[in-house]
């Protein structure tokens with residue numbers, strides 16, 4: 508066989524195998540593939556009920572090259588804390604204990620265990636792959652479903668009228684050392700964040716935006732494109748919050764209108780032009796809030812802000828260019 | 833590659849419900865109804881197709897090759913290829 512190509516931007520090692528049960532174009536499968544490239548073989552996962560319980564395969568098989576515990580829906584963080592404490596008791600160091608849950612398992616049913624872990628600052632990495640609904644059971648609304656979206660429990664005529672729950676700010680409020688967002692369309696950034704988090708002591712929280720073609724009523728080939736658009740429209744800002752200091756990692760030179768993102772997906776097909784405009788305004792308001800948070804938390808910590816000028820010029824009006832590309 | 837494991841009754845069960853093999857026995861290529869075909873004259877070996885394949889069905893080699901045993905035909909590789917040299921073909 509031909510040799511490994513030289514210009515790879517992510518590690519060549521794979522810790523998941525082909526043959527897994529994810530649908531065509533599953534963003535959650537890619538998210539796992541990239542996360543494990545950062546974590547490596549010294550890792551153990553706890554996975555509550557979610558698509559990944561199925562993707563991994565039925566007994567007696569597994570897709571991951573590292574141990575994975577299938578556990579109850581509400582118990583991702585609790586079981587990871589138990590594993591972490593157990594490893595400490597037997598004196599095993601350097602094992603990454605990862606709770607890997609969907610948005611339903613994180614924002615809804617698992618939030619009390621997650622909050623408990625974060626308040627104790629237990630040494631775990633909690634990763635939520637966010638596909639914005641309960642996909643495994645057939646696309647029901649979760650508190651992480653965005654405003655405007657269709658799901659089977661929020662049908663088009665009664666689409667979701669409440670905003671997506673802001674889990675990042677909830678986790679920041681727990682004053683844990685590391686909170687970040689990533690997107691599986693930007694694997695280099697994702698891998699950098701997971702690598703960074705695994706070396707930090709305490710509770711780390713990373714929320715990975717991951718597409719779900721069937722749940723988003725979208726052609727599978729757009730699995731990566733849609734998530735890239737989510738970042739470039741600022742619907743899914745890429746953030747890092749280290750000890751309370753916000754950094755926006757990606758400020759697209761030119762913002763794409765949210766309509767470009769919405770039109771790829773059937774779950775937004777019912778929205779009128781005015782409703783799309785309303786969504787655009789919500790996105791811009793949230794972006795301005797994040798820019799403000801980035802600036803003020805940097806100031807409070809006495810840290811210089813990268814791309815200070817670019818961010819300042821943004822104040823001229825929503826939609827203006829800012830920062831690095 | 834892991835073979836399919838036959839469990840016919842309690843006598844074949846491990847003492848606890850632990851995994852005995854990998855999912856790679858499961859040839860997901862049978863799920864496919866369109867097949868990616870790379871035009872190697874145009875391919876720049878950028879490896880973006882490999883990077884974004886959710887099924888690890890593109891080899892990490894120079895040049896990359898589609899692993900038909902596992903490719904589910906999602907079309908992500910063809911959509912992401914910057915020089916558009918992957919064509920999704922029907923009836924392969």
Ligand SMILES: Cc1ncc(C[n+]2csc(CCOP(=O)(O)OP(=O)(O)O)c2C)c(N)n1
Pocket residue numbers: 535556557558559580581608609610611612613638640641642643644649
């Ligand atoms: C206590 C409990 N309630 C409900 C279920 C059924 N259930 C299994 S997976 C799932 C949805 C999970 O959604 P999410 O966490 O977003 O993960 P996704 O399926 O989207 O990957 C539900 C409701 C369950 N397994 N256990």
Ligand code: SF4
Pocket residue numbers: 528529530531532533534535536558562638642643718719720721722
């Ligand atoms: S339903 Fe969505 S998240 Fe679940 S396996 Fe299929 S594509 Fe992935």
Ligand code: SF4
Pocket residue numbers: 870874875876877878879880881882896912913914915916917918
């Ligand atoms: S993405 Fe296209 S150009 Fe790049 S290696 Fe794959 S086939 Fe070749």
Ligand code: SF4
Pocket residue numbers: 532868884885886887888889890898899902903904905906907908909910
């Ligand atoms: S069509 Fe999908 S599964 Fe097949 S090689 Fe391309 S990206 Fe991989």
Ligand SMILES: [Mg+2]
Pocket residue numbers: 609610611636637638639640641642
């Ligand atoms: Mg979900």
